[in-house]
Amino acid sequence: MARAEPPAASFERRVLRSAAEYHYLRVRLELPDGVTRPTVAQFKQLVVSALRELHGEVGAALPVDVLTYEEKTVSAILRVISSGLVRLWSALTLLGFYQNRRCAFRVLQTSPFLLALAGNSRDLVLD
């Protein structure tokens, strides 16, 4: 009994590089002692002003969201559109002053997936 040959399989391969829409950054602002820690609104204002200094009005219009903010440790999770990651990161790197005092942004983790920021292998304690 002759079996009908199955039709030739046709498949299509799609490779998506950096297809994620947003990138997430966990950052911490290091401040000298004696400086009042910024509120969440002041923190966002600081991020936007850093973008404005380095990338102008176009950079300041970049959609950046502060998803979480801890005032005690001055650390936050930022979300930015993927095409603006380089601009945001470079602006945070080059920000030097907060209220005329020296400060520095440390980027602790970055990932296109928010869930990846939940665990940090750098914090693991090895026995």
Place this chain on the structure above:
Amino acid sequence: MVRFKNRYVLCEVVSEDPRCRQCIEDRAVGLAVRDAIGRVHGDYGLACCSISFTVKYLNAYTGTVLLRCRKDSYRLLCSALPFVRQLESRNQRYPCALNTLHVGGTIRTCQKFLIQYNRRQLLRLLQNCTNEEERRCVQKSLLSCSLTEEQSQSGDEEDDGSPE
């Protein structure tokens, strides 16, 4: 062979104030454009565009300006030109606007475009002439530039003060 490629942006200074013409100088225009780039694109954009930025040609009578920049940053420059709001020189400021006419890779292409553009502008001026004397002046300059097509050196016609 690797060489640095430039883009030449041809613009026109448009202003309602007639005294703005005396303010059109290469330093004033260059500073105004740089300032606009700095506001719109920040320190990074300003540094990118300033690498090979100069005002190559300027004609105060017609308000034509030719700017040069690197090919990698000409989009930053072109997007910042609408944000030029005033020209300042010798402690006087006049409001103005920059219209982009043409972006070319060489000065020669920009010059060819400018010659054709000026010819068309002369025709438009002829239609908008109000009195007879201006009409005769414009007709004379039109004839002098149309008869010799090959030797179009006299492409940069000067306005005889006729209203735009």
